Amino acid sequence: MIRVLVVDDHPIVRAGIVGLLDTESDVEVVGEAASGEEAVSLATELEPAVVLMDLRMPGIGGVEATGRIVRLDGPRVLVFTTYEDDDQILAAIEAGASGYLVKAAPAEELAAGVRAVAAGQTVLAPSIAAQLVARASTPRKAAPELTPREHEILALVAAGLSNPAIAERLFIGESTVKTHLIHVFEKLNVGDRTRAVTRAMELGILN
Template identity: 75%
Template structure:
């Protein structure tokens, strides 16, 4: 019997998902929660094989909840024989949302417009340890990999490399003997070229695209 936990803050949507899953042979709903916090608090007791996770919820969002599940950062995690797989089930098909969820450790990503049969198949696949992506999501990721690699100047790449090492803007300025405002200007150019809005995402995007030393898009 495959045990499922459903996490979605919309009660009507959650009830519909639970009702659908409970009609399937071999699947039982071990819990339903309206927030990431509530799900994490009860996860060890529910002992699910799969967590069906919405992304945008009040408080702890789906991406961070997924990350904590993948890392075993929830009460009673050490008592579980294995951590549950997380299947993101959401209305959002935004590139950043998709990549953030996958980087957080999600085993699959389906959109709520998917047919019921696709959801059921996805749940069974994740329970079996497989990875599941909606066709539209897979196409987006393939297109992302095929995008032209942004070109950073040597100085921009150098500064981003120091960001990846955990250095702050003042520390980078001191290391390179330049003004902190100059560091900020270079980082703004990096953000624009990589189409991101923060330092962490700039580093992960650069790694995805093989821009930082020691990484390559072909190896990812």
């Protein structure tokens, strides 16, 4: 079962999200939080696999709460919000969120996103990915040069494949995949897979 903590300051919205997830046989909602502080506290106490995080809440917001939860080195954060502002998106991803979905998404997209994030994959709503691509089309500094293999692996990460799946697809060892990704992180000056993908989109390396 995928243990999920739902974070949203609107009780009705929160109840609706819980109701949707409760219909999934492989998902268990283990807690609900109405603020960033409560989210951090419950994430520490309940050790969920995925924290479904709203952004704008009283007290510390979703971005700061995301950063604190990611530093627990256990739960992964999937932002689920109505906001599609560029700065909010990048701030959440830079804080360590593993994905970003909007509340207008179909129910099946939410469930699929939870499963993907729990499996270590990156999830971006199509509208969010489109914004990052548009942002990438603005004037920018020269992008760092990736090797063909690094680009190939990063593209597969963007497609949602895990390291083992990439290794199997390319007929290489998982350790080799990790080594290439370390080089990609260094070139893009990022610290994780999600930010590598969004940074590559910003720079026009991926589209």
